[in-house]
Amino acid sequence: MITLEGITKSYKMGKRDLVVLKGINLQVNKGELVAIMGASGSGKSTLLNIAGCLDRPTTGKYYFEDKEVSHLKSGELASIRGQRIGFIFQTFNLLSRITALANVELGMTYAGGVNRQRAKEALIKVGLGERMHHRPLELSGGEQQRVAIARSIVKNPSLFLADEPTGQLDSKSGEEVMSILLSLHAEQGTTLIIVTHDASVAHRCQRIVHLKDGEIVAEENV
Amino acid sequence: MKKLMGLLGSVWDGVITHKLRSFLTMLGIVIGVAAVIILMAVGKGTTQSVVSRISSLGANTLFISPGFTQSSGVRTAFGSASTLTLEDAEAIAVNVSNIQAVAPSSSTSLQAIAGNQNMRATVTGVTPDYEQVYSVKMSEGNFLSADDYNSNARIAVIGSTVATTLFPDSDPLGQQIRGGNYIFTITGVMQASGQSLAGSTDNAIIVPLTTLQLLGGQQLTKNGDHVVRTVGVEETDTKYATRVTNDITSLLLDRHQISDPTKADFQITSVEALLSSVNTITSQLTLLLGAIAAISLLVGGIGVMNIMLVSVLERTREIGIRKALGAKESDIWAQFLIEAAFLTFTGGVIGVILGWGGAFIINKTGLFTTIVTPDVIILAVSVSVGIGLFFGFYPAWNASRLEPIKALRSE
Numbered sequence: 001m002i003t004l005e006g007i008t009k010s011y012k013m014g015k016r017d018l019v020v021l022k023g024i025n026l027q028v029n030k031g032e033l034v035a036i037m038g039a040s041g042s043g044k045s046t047l048l049n050i051a052g053c054l055d056r057p058t059t060g061k062y063y064f065e066d067k068e069v070s071h072l073k074s075g076e077l078a079s080i081r082g083q084r085i086g087f088i089f090q091t092f093n094l095l096s097r098i099t100a101l102a103n104v105e106l107g108m109t110y111a112g113g114v115n116r117q118r119a120k121e122a123l124i125k126v127g128l129g130e131r132m133h134h135r136p137l138e139l140s141g142g143e144q145q146r147v148a149i150a151r152s153i154v155k156n157p158s159l160f161l162a163d164e165p166t167g168q169l170d171s172k173s174g175e176e177v178m179s180i181l182l183s184l185h186a187e188q189g190t191t192l193i194i195v196t197h198d199a200s201v202a203h204r205c206q207r208i209v210h211l212k213d214g215e216i217v218a219e220e221n222v
Numbered sequence: 223m224k225k226l227m228g229l230l231g232s233v234w235d236g237v238i239t240h241k242l243r244s245f246l247t248m249l250g251i252v253i254g255v256a257a258v259i260i261l262m263a264v265g266k267g268t269t270q271s272v273v274s275r276i277s278s279l280g281a282n283t284l285f286i287s288p289g290f291t292q293s294s295g296v297r298t299a300f301g302s303a304s305t306l307t308l309e310d311a312e313a314i315a316v317n318v319s320n321i322q323a324v325a326p327s328s329s330t331s332l333q334a335i336a337g338n339q340n341m342r343a344t345v346t347g348v349t350p351d352y353e354q355v356y357s358v359k360m361s362e363g364n365f366l367s368a369d370d371y372n373s374n375a376r377i378a379v380i381g382s383t384v385a386t387t388l389f390p391d392s393d394p395l396g397q398q399i400r401g402g403n404y405i406f407t408i409t410g411v412m413q414a415s416g417q418s419l420a421g422s423t424d425n426a427i428i429v430p431l432t433t434l435q436l437l438g439g440q441q442l443t444k445n446g447d448h449v450v451r452t453v454g455v456e457e458t459d460t461k462y463a464t465r466v467t468n469d470i471t472s473l474l475l476d477r478h479q480i481s482d483p484t485k486a487d488f489q490i491t492s493v494e495a496l497l498s499s500v501n502t503i504t505s506q507l508t509l510l511l512g513a514i515a516a517i518s519l520l521v522g523g524i525g526v527m528n529i530m531l532v533s534v535l536e537r538t539r540e541i542g543i544r545k546a547l548g549a550k551e552s553d554i555w556a557q558f559l560i561e562a563a564f565l566t567f568t569g570g571v572i573g574v575i576l577g578w579g580g581a582f583i584i585n586k587t588g589l590f591t592t593i594v595t596p597d598v599i600i601l602a603v604s605v606s607v608g609i610g611l612f613f614g615f616y617p618a619w620n621a622s623r624l625e626p627i628k629a630l631r632s633e
Contacts, residue, residue, distance in 0.1 A: 049627055052546075054545075054546060054626045054627055054630075055626075055627050074550075074551060075550045075551060075552070078545065078548050078549060078550040078551070078553075079548065079550070081545075081546060081547070081548045082547065082548015082549070083548065087546050087547075089546075089630075093539075093542075093543045093546070093630065094543075095235075095540055095543060097235065097239045098235055102231075102235075106232075106543075106544070106547060107547050109229075109231075109232070109547070109549075110544070110547050110548035110549045110550075110553060111547075111548055113227075114227065114231075151547070
């Protein structure tokens with residue numbers, strides 16, 4: 001599915017270079033369910049952003065579905081994001097001024113066109129059939145995260161990337177969100193990478209990659 | 223197509239969420255466009271009313287008036303000299319080609335009396351050609367004929383004001399008016415002419431020039447020639463205006479025995495030449511008015527740019543979300559550009575409606591004549607869309623260049 005070879009990422013901070021990733025080698029196979037764990041500042045979000053074509057590595061090669069994409073133009077990366085990748089963010093990242101349904105449709109706008117019926121089906125699938133005309137601020141955190149999941153699943157992406165999906169949720173809502181993500185993997189064989197620092201979340205995955213100071217320090221199969 | 227619909231949906235969301243801000247952004251354009259429409263309408267209306275006043279005489283007309291007199295180095299006003307004569311007019315009719323009518327005229331002022339009414343009226347002595355040269359329109363009866371002229375007939379054709387003043391309750395046709403010691407029979411009444419280049423005929427009593435001579439209302443020169451105030455000449459076609467002017471000038475210089483053309487004792491005014499200079503002046507004025515209004519449009523455009531820059535800054539996170547969902551730079555760019563163009567287009571349309579209404583009201587008040595032409599409307603709307611595209615370009619470009627990661631992190 002994806003292969004990272006010698007990925008590094010550094011940012012200019014004044015005169016110094018801040019190195020966030022120091023040569024990451026990682027392969028995730030199609031249909032795999034992988035957790036990336038690490039303390040804050042370990043570089044796990046940066047790694048996820050590169051995997052999601054939101055950011056480019058400083059050096060190294062990134063193969064997405066067997067295609068080297070790290071040097072593609074921004075428009076081509078946008079196409080990959082739009083068609084192939086679904087993001088789940090810790091802060092949900094919904095547009096607050098439009099309804100849940102409109103937010104789900106927004107996911108389709110840049111991925112071939114809006115289909116209202118499919119958008120409604122996606123919301124029903126995440127258990128929000130009754131609340132699709134509410135705006136995000138009228139929804140609980142768990143419900144907002146489920147809208148975000150629906151926004152991704154309408155596109156039928158081949159890769160799901162979740163950055164601390166339960167980080168801002170209470171344990172009950174977190175459990176609901178996790179069970180939706182896990183069922184997506186179980187029922188449709190979606191490739192899923194979850195960044196988390198919650199061990200209980202990580203242990204429900206097939207493989208855990210431990211990251212520390214920009215390097216992979218351990219991998220374990222669950 | 224689906225993508226375009228999605229884009230328009232995004233634009234609509236952006237506009238409708240910030241109703242007040244969108245309205246204020248539009249307001250600058252609304253005022254600018256309305257100002258352009260109203261000022262251009264006033265300019266065009268004024269031009270047209272001036273031009274129609276002049277051209278009511280016919281563009282193929284020219285007027286000869288006497289020059290000034292000079293005694294002891296003091297010049298009097300043009301037209302005051304007694305240098306132009308009936309005999310000059312007859313010579314022009316005979317010797318100058320490409321003309322179809324020559325109308326010398328002379329006026330005097332006297333008290334006209336009819337029944338128990340009286341008024342001060344201008345009595346103008348004319349030849350039958352006057353009707354053609356001055357485009358006289360009759361409301362009843364006939365203009366004077368060649369027979370009337372040759373027989374010094376005591377007949378009069380009266381203007382509309384004279385008719386209503388002297389004959390408030392009856393039909394003036396066939397009735398008599400007294401002027402001095404003479405009695406005239408009215409054979410015709412002219413339509414109201416309003417003000418034109420040749421003055422108004424509404425207050426005039428028109429009699430044969432020969433009759434005016436009998437009244438003693440006409441001066442003679444030293445040679446015994448009959449002095450006239452004005453000679454109107456109608457050319458067969460406006461294209462002969464210059465040639466006819468030149469021919470008349472040399473003929474009159476010769477007759478008046480003047481060798482230096484700069485010392486001519488007469489002046490020739492061509493309606494054609496007058497029209498073209500009036501047209502030049504008024505179209506420049508209209509342009510000037512339009513330019514002043516365009517400045518307010520420009521200010522409106524800068525307002526649009528300002529608001530769009532703020533809007534991009536405020537929606538940085540939204541742009542990040544859209545990019546994460548697969549929006550290309552061109553999608554973001556198009557969204558903000560269309561939003562700017564939509565605001566200015568709507569503002570332009572509202573401005574056209576207000577400007578049109580304003581021009582209509584100004585026309586109603588009678589302060590100015592206003593004319594709203596389709597080309598001004600099309601221009602105003604397309605300029606306002608152009609302003610949106612121009613002033614929205616930079617903010618939209620700014621938005622499209624945001625890096626998705628940084629945009630997503632912004633609060």
